[in-house]
Amino acid sequence: MKITEEDIKCLKQTAKVIRRDIIEEIYEGQSGHPGGALSCTDILTVLYFNQMNINPQKIDDPNRDRFVLSKGHASAALYATLAERGYFSKEELKKFRKLNSILQGHPDMKHIPGVDMSSGSLGQGLSVANGMAISSKLDGRGFRVYCLVGDGEIEEGQIWEATMTSAHYKLDNLCLIVDNNNLQIDGKVTDVMNVNPIKEKFESFGFEVFETNGNDIDSLITIFQKAKTVKGRPTAIIAKTVKGKGVSFMENQVGWHGKAPNEEQYREALKEFDNGKE
């Protein structure tokens, strides 16, 4: 598929809208995780608006591509993306994390249209994505499965159990994305529990690994396209990102992992979006 400059521009604009919605959600709910939601926004935008074979009018289509947000605390990003893509009304975003809202703190597949898997307890999504990818192959459906994990998340042992399964069953319809923003709750990933070298680890576990700027729409499209051509083994994309991307005072600040902006900060963030900062 040929991507035009106009497409890229349009996707960048979409990402900006999603980032604005993320801030709205977390401000309205006075709860949530802005840092990790903003870091993976471009990845979600490219997947849901460019790469994945999905249709919000046919949410139960058995042949649709699947997405597992293993880093479930980035729920605000997934919800804003799904709403922008038309899975549900944007009005719902205002009820983020509130009592009796469909938009639970972490993704709930039973109540949110378009969510393929519930998540929240870190380290579990890749195993689930493997199960989906195996099912796709068993039934000859040929759909692809995308799974997004955080770089801190890969400290969980289950991730490495799952990577063995991805490679053992030659799940070339599986694409793992590591949101590599190098921050986790207690500090820098490299300080808390160093996961590096990420690329070599996944390579030695049998993945074809790509590295890219995870906040660059253009590069992400190129890499996702490349990943689709890999045969016989699973793919992993190490997406170098900036935590809090798009809101200057949140960027690379560990304190913004799981904190809601106050009114002043909220207005400041909106001003940045309205002034056209990407």
Place this chain on the structure above:
Amino acid sequence: MKEENKATRQSYGEALEYIGSINKDIVVLDADLAGATKSDIFKKKYPERFFDIGIAEQDMIGTAAGLATCGKIPFASTFAVFATGRAYDQIRNSVCYPNLNVKICGSHAGVTVGEDGATHQMLEDINIMKGLPNMKVFCPSDETQTKWLVEEVAKLYGPCYIRTARLASPIIYDENQNFEIGKAVQIGDGTDGTIFATGICVSEAIKAQEKLQKKGINVRVVDMFSLKPVDEEIIVKCAKETRKLISVEDHNIIGGLGSIIADVLAKEYPCKLIKLGVNDSFGKSGKAMELLKEFRIDNDSIVEVFE
């Protein structure tokens, strides 16, 4: 009760092979214990629908959850201690919270594992599985019941936990015996007492019933294979109709069959219940039959309660 002995894990494996033949959506996973859980019987017949995940129980449960989201009916088997202990959080968050159609079989439950000892003798699985919303919990007592149960849970939507045993035990029921999810099976109608039992302890309870009868004590045995949902009606009925209530289980007395019955009694018909089971301790190595006696869950220990 027949002379023939057969382990419920063997019946489980044979039942998997059967349901695999009638439903192509049945898939089976194991964590390097297929020869022991008997899921290898399915593997031999349907290798393309069998997935060994290796010694990685957490990954096995997650993979099963993923398969279930796509309409498969996965049966994930390993020893009860690893299935429910090692992978508890995966069962909680990736299976029960999204209410996925995953069936988990924990084999080698209880002290009757024998020589492997405490690390492998799961005595807390009923407790931790019954506490999970959406989860149903079953502990079959013999070959006939296990085969019926496996067929039944394959048709029943939602997470299910099936607890099987390593030890071969008597075949209790004829092939035409009727069972129902949420309904216990009453054996005999004595009024001197009720022995509520589950799993491997049901045949011990029946042996005790026979011994007691020779002493002129007439008790009934109630096979509580369906632990969640539980048959509340029969518990209350037996409490009203019989003089003494005891529960017997190859499980910790905290949070197992006895606790389930006590919950029902406290709510519906408060009365005394004597709980036989492993008394808040770990198991130990030994021969299975020796261990039943050691932990006072064998037929002679049941008889003693009535003397």
